[in-house]
Amino acid sequence: MKKEILRMENVITEGNDMTNLDNFNLHIFQGEIFGLIGINEHGKDRLVQLICKNIPIKFGRIYFFGHQVNSYHHREEIQNKVYLLGQSSRLVDNLTVTDNIFVLRKGFKKYCINKRVLANQLVFLLQDMEVNIDPRAFCMELTEYERCVVEVLKAIIQGTRLIIVDDISNVLSTKDLENFKNLLVKAAHKGHTILYFGSHHEEVFPFCNRAAFMKDGKVIKVFDKKDMKDENVIPYTISFEDKDKKIPEESSGAIYFHGITTQDLHDLTFSMRPGECVVLYDKSKKSQQDIISCLSGEKELEAGSIEINAEVIDKKNLRKKGKVNFGIIGGQAIETMLFYDMSYIDNLSFLLDFKTPRITLTENVKKSIQREYYKELGEEVYVTDIRTLDKKSLYNIIYYRIHLLNPKVVFIVQPFSNADMYVRRHIIHLIRTLKRKGIAVIILAVTISDSLFVADKLLLLEDGTVTQEYLPDAFGSIEISI
Amino acid sequence: MENRQNFLRRMMAVRGMGQVLTVTVGLIVLCIVFGILNPTFASSKNIGNLLRQIAPIILIGIGQSYVLITGNIDLSIGSVVGMSCMISATLMTKGLNPWAAVLVTIFCCLLVGVVNGQLVAKCKLPPFIATLGTMTIARGIAQIVNNNYNTDSIGDAAKGFRDFFYYGKTLGLYNTIWISIILWLIFNFLLSKTRTGRHIYAIGSNVEAAKLSGVGIVGTTTKAYIVSAFCASVVGLIICATSGMGTMDAGNMYEMYAVAASVIGGVSTLGGQGILLGTVIGAAIWGVLQNGLQFAGAPVAIRNIVIGIIVVVSVLLDVVVRTGKPRKAKKG
Numbered sequence: 104m105k106k107e108i109l110r111m112e113n114v115i116t117e118g119n120d121m122t123n124l125d126n127f128n129l130h131i132f133q134g135e136i137f138g139l140i141g142i143n144e145h146g147k148d149r150l151v152q153l154i155c156k157n158i159p160i161k162f163g164r165i166y167f168f169g170h171q172v173n174s175y176h177h178r179e180e181i182q183n184k185v186y187l188l189g190q191s192s193r194l195v196d197n198l199t200v201t202d203n204i205f206v207l208r209k210g211f212k213k214y215c216i217n218k219r220v221l222a223n224q225l226v227f228l229l230q231d232m233e234v235n236i237d238p239r240a241f242c243m244e245l246t247e248y249e250r251c252v253v254e255v256l257k258a259i260i261q262g263t264r265l266i267i268v269d270d271i272s273n274v275l276s277t278k279d280l281e282n283f284k285n286l287l288v289k290a291a292h293k294g295h296t297i298l299y300f301g302s303h304h305e306e307v308f309p310f311c312n313r314a315a316f317m318k319d320g321k322v323i324k325v326f327d328k329k330d331m332k333d334e335n336v337i338p339y340t341i342s343f344e345d346k347d348k349k350i351p352e353e354s355s356g357a358i359y360f361h362g363i364t365t366q367d368l369h370d371l372t373f374s375m376r377p378g379e380c381v382v383l384y385d386k387s388k389k390s391q392q393d394i395i396s397c398l399s400g401e402k403e404l405e406a407g408s409i410e411i412n413a414e415v416i417d418k419k420n421l422r423k424k425g426k427v428n429f430g431i432i433g434g435q436a437i438e439t440m441l442f443y444d445m446s447y448i449d450n451l452s453f454l455l456d457f458k459t460p461r462i463t464l465t466e467n468v469k470k471s472i473q474r475e476y477y478k479e480l481g482e483e484v485y486v487t488d489i490r491t492l493d494k495k496s497l498y499n500i501i502y503y504r505i506h507l508l509n510p511k512v513v514f515i516v517q518p519f520s521n522a523d524m525y526v527r528r529h530i531i532h533l534i535r536t537l538k539r540k541g542i543a544v545i546i547l548a549v550t551i552s553d554s555l556f557v558a559d560k561l562l563l564l565e566d567g568t569v570t571q572e573y574l575p576d577a578f579g580s581i582e583i584s585i
Numbered sequence: 586m587e588n589r590q591n592f593l594r595r596m597m598a599v600r601g602m603g604q605v606l607t608v609t610v611g612l613i614v615l616c617i618v619f620g621i622l623n624p625t626f627a628s629s630k631n632i633g634n635l636l637r638q639i640a641p642i643i644l645i646g647i648g649q650s651y652v653l654i655t656g657n658i659d660l661s662i663g664s665v666v667g668m669s670c671m672i673s674a675t676l677m678t679k680g681l682n683p684w685a686a687v688l689v690t691i692f693c694c695l696l697v698g699v700v701n702g703q704l705v706a707k708c709k710l711p712p713f714i715a716t717l718g719t720m721t722i723a724r725g726i727a728q729i730v731n732n733n734y735n736t737d738s739i740g741d742a743a744k745g746f747r748d749f750f751y752y753g754k755t756l757g758l759y760n761t762i763w764i765s766i767i768l769w770l771i772f773n774f775l776l777s778k779t780r781t782g783r784h785i786y787a788i789g790s791n792v793e794a795a796k797l798s799g800v801g802i803v804g805t806t807t808k809a810y811i812v813s814a815f816c817a818s819v820v821g822l823i824i825c826a827t828s829g830m831g832t833m834d835a836g837n838m839y840e841m842y843a844v845a846a847s848v849i850g851g852v853s854t855l856g857g858q859g860i861l862l863g864t865v866i867g868a869a870i871w872g873v874l875q876n877g878l879q880f881a882g883a884p885v886a887i888r889n890i891v892i893g894i895i896v897v898v899s900v901l902l903d904v905v906v907r908t909g910k911p912r913k914a915k916k917g
Contacts (some may be wrong), residue, residue: 399796426799433797440797442790444600444857453787454798456780463778487600 106133107169108265108296109154114163116149123149125320127163131265136287136297138307138314139322142339143523144494146320147300151267154298156182168264186258189269190521192250194257196243201225203242204257228256232289248279252286259295266290268299272306273434273520276388276549284310302523303552304336341524358512358543363407367393369567371407375560377511380534380544382554385564391434391516391547397421398431398514411511426457430505430542434516437494440501447486448473450500454508476503494522495529502533505542512543519553531556604851605863612870619877626880633759639872640765641820645839646846646864647772648816651809653847654776656789656856657705657712659813662843664723665694666836669821671727674736674831683739683746691818697723698814702807720840728833736831743829750826761823768819772812773861785809789856845871845892848899855904870895 109131116124123146131137141147152158153165157173157180165173172179187193194203201221205211222238229236234252236245245253251271258266268287272280287297288310301307307314308331315325316339324339363371367389375381385391396402404418409428416424433439442450448469455464473484480503483496492500505513518534519527534557537544546554551561555578563571620627645662652659669690676686697719704715739746753760776782784805787795796802817836824835844854850867852859871892878888 395797399799400801401796431797431799433793439791439793442787442794442857444786444790446600449783453783456783457799463780463783 107131107166108133109168109298110164110166111153112164112166114153114165115161116146116153116158117161118149123320124153124160127320128322129315131296131298133264133296134291134294135312136291136299136310138299138301138311140301140304140307140314140316141523142316142318142323142341143525145318147317149320150317151187151269151300154183154265154267155185155187184262184264185267186254186261186263186265187267187269188251188254188258188271190271190274192242193254194242194245194250197241199239199241200236200245200253201238203253204228204260208257208261210262225256228260232256232286234286246279247274248276248283251275251283255286255290259290264296266295266297268297270300270302270521272301272303272550273517277386280306302519302527303550304331304333304340305552306550341528359410361408361410363409364405365390365393365397365402365567366405367567368564371564371567371569373560373562373569373572375543375545377541377543378538379559380538380546380557382546382548382551382558382561383564384548384551384554384561386549387565388549390564390567391549394514394547395431395433395516398425398429400425409512428511430454430508430510430513432501432505432513432515432518434520436501436518437497437521440504441489441497443490445489447484447489447492447500450489451476451484451504451507454504458508472507476507479503494526498526498530498533502530502537506537506540509540510542512545513537514545514547516547517549518546519550527553601851601858601860601863605860605866608850608863608866608870612866612873615870615873615877619873619880622877623880626877631876631880635872635876636762637759638876639868640759640761641823642842642846642868642871643765643865644768644816644820644823645843646850646868647769647861648813649840649843650847650850650852650859650861650864651772651776651785651812652712653844653852653854654785654789654856654859655806655809656792657806657809658716658844658854659701659810660713660716660840661697661701661720661723662813662817663836663839663841664720664727665697665814665817666821666824666839667727667833668697668723668730669694669818670825670835671730671736671821671831671833673822674739674825675731677739677743677746677825678736678831680742683743687746687822690822691815693726694814694818694821695811696814698811699807701814702810703803705810706803706806727835731831731833733833735833738829739825739831743826746822747826747829750823752826764819764823768816769861769865772816775812776861781805781808786857789853789858791857841896842871845896848896848903851903853903854900 107130109129111127111129114124114127115122125146127146127150153160153173157165157178159178160173160175162175164171164175167183172181172183195207198207201218204225205221206216218239225238229238232252236249236252242250242253255266271283275283287299291297291312299307299311304314308326311331313325313327314331315322317323326335357374357376359374361372373381383390393402397404398421400422404421406418408415408417410416411428414424416428442453445453452464452469452472476484480499483492483499486492489497489500515534518530522530531553534544538557544557546558548554555561558578559575561573561578562569563573616627625631645666648662649659672693673686673690676689677683681689701716701719704710704719705712708715749760750764751759751761755763776785784795784800785808787798787800788802788805792802817839820839821836825831846864846868847859848854848867849870850859850863850865852863852867874892874895875888878891883891
């Protein structure tokens with residue numbers, strides 16, 4: 104008989120003046136990997152909170168490991184034995200792997216620590232899970248993959264009943280994600296239970312025992328292993344197709360990247376037209392940071408040049424000319440690209456500073472920008488506190504800032520990370536808007552599925568060089584890996 | 586009427602203005618209370634002296650505000666005041682033309698600003714540690730320039746210098762006050778109306794976003810520290826002109842006064858927020874408290890305790906407001 108780990112019955116929660124979870128039902132058994140795919144993010148954070156600690160609910164019942172821990176009239180004031188593995192580390196960076204796994208846990212009673220004994224114990228554990236990590240390594244030295252593995256081991260040693268893996272596909276490369284999924288499968292075979300949050304069914308289906316779609320705080324469909332097929336998913340997804348195909352087919356001018364060489368890129372050469380979108384797909388994730396560091400002036404370009412309309416940009420003038428010709432949208436854009444202490448219009452017009460010879464933008468210029476963008480963005484252009492905006496509006500600021508700057512090329516790092524299906528569709532719309540304006544878009548991706556909706560070309564990078572080039576006709580032949 | 590409403594709306598749209606208005610109300614209340622406790626407080630002579638007392642605090646407050654808005658802190662500001670005072674006085678007593686001494690002094694102080702900026706932004710040292718180091722170094726320089734002695738009187742040759750920085754009056758106001766007003770106007774313009782100012786706010790608000798947007802982090806942070814050092818050097822010159830000599834402990838505790846003026850006036854210690862009008866009000870509150878409590882017969886210790894409490898409460902309020910303010914989510 105299957106042993107139940109988590110059961111949530113008709114759970115309704117409220118917060119921020121709205122219903123988060125709406126008649127939510129979930130049933131997870133020991134030793135299974137349950138995938139949860141959010142069509143939108145509504146209620147997801149509250150669900151995670153609710154599973155970890157028994158916060159008040161308005162209606163329903165929650166059972167954890169066979170015991171009722173929370174209901175509308177009574178809740179246990181304890182934390183459930185759950186480990187949350189997310190995008191940011193929960194390890195202490197300045198302590199070793201062994202210390203993090205064995206010493207920093209509630210049940211560790213010994214006063215004197217014998218490092219050798221603990222290290223030997225960890226070696227057995229690592230061998231058992233078929234992973235290779237130095238037990239004496241400091242956690243700050245670990246790669247993201249190793250960090251995730253160590254957190255899983257820590258969860259196992261702590262004796263947690265349920266491990267929640269929250270959207271980690273953005274921090275791991277394709278290869279690392281595959282390895283990590285294999286590790287989770289091994290853990291599940293040993294009786295550990297995993298709740299895996301993902302944003303794509305392609306990511307979740309291959310290794311989960313069961314999966315569910317979640318929308319507006321409800322589970323709208325549960326898939327058993329045999330139902331996990333692409334055609335069964337169609338009724339629950341939304342279309343990303345372009346309704347307004349006015350992207351210029353043949354734009355004049357060309358942008359050439361000649362032999363771009365950095366620490367991790369070797370002789371990267373390709374060309375693109377204005378308004379075209381090229382996806383640089385690097386499974387190893389190494390080149391991304393390298394390109395961004397060079398563009399933001401942290402590192403120097405080792406060799407190569409970029410030619411835009413006969414203007415050559417190389418390492419000597421990259422910093423100066425790059426400000427006007429290139430735009431950057433960093434990964435996790437909501438966190439890394441906005442100034443929350445500035446108003447909407449100040450955020451929107453931030454990059455214009457580099458284009459105007461004036462020492463500052465006058466209020467009249469800002470008003471003119473507000474009037475111009477009112478048609479597309481609506482009342483939000485007049486907002487003074489952008490913290491009050493929803494995700495779509497925040498993405499509007501980031502992408503329309505580039506639209507306003509009108510650079511020749513914009514580099515976008517993993518644009519679809521941390522975005523639910525509706526937000527992803529909006530981002531696709533925004534990228535298409537940039538393309539329509541004639542801005543060349545380069546997407547730096549470690550996952551490609553959504554990128555293909557806007558891509559005109561995909562370059563596969565391995566060891567810093569282009570090994571394969573795909574045009575839209577051949578996109579179907581690419582093995583989608585998320 | 587409509588113009589007035591537009592002006593008010595524009596004024597209130599300035600981020601941080603609400604806090605400044607709140608603090609201004611507090612200042613008015615303090616003035617009324619101290620005026621009632623001792624009518625001498627409200628005399629024209631005392632107000633003139635009070636303004637002269639506040640002027641240097643406004644200046645170092647401006648410098649500290651620049652640095653705080655970038656999300657850093659300058660603990661060396663008080664020592665740079667001392668260094669400025671000692672260098673200028675020593676050079677003048679050695680017979681150098683006072684105005685040449687002023688230039689040399691300002692140059693030396695700006696070097697400290699450059700070093701601070703580079704240590705913090707380029708070498709990525711924690712600003713607290715970096716400026717603690719330069720604080721000690723600058724104080725050491727202040728002590729060493731005249732072989733561990735205060736200087737003699739800078740003499741009659743420096744009369745023009747002393748009149749310019751302290752004793753002279755223009756249009757009925759002491760020059761010290763005019764210096765503060767003019768520097769405030771310049772630095773307020775620089776901060777609120779120029780690209781550099783916006784970059785300073787951007788770094789304090791989200792350094793990653795600023796970097797990806799092409800803002801030179803090292804250059805902009807260094808500029809903020811240079812402004813801080815410049816303001817400190819001017820204050821040092823004012824002290825030199827006031828006392829007519831160089832004193833090694835000039836500017837002692839001024840880093841505390843600078844932070845007090847800034848944070849009371851609404852400049853965030855977390856960076857990205859604050860306006861220089863607030864710094865003026867913050868400095869005024871500091872001055873009024875010092876002066877008013879003195880008139881009320883409170884000992885120095887009580888004055889320090891009161892000001893310390895106000896600073897801690899101001900920072901606490903800022904931290905609570907900024908970190909406790911959840912992002913209103915439309916869904917989820």
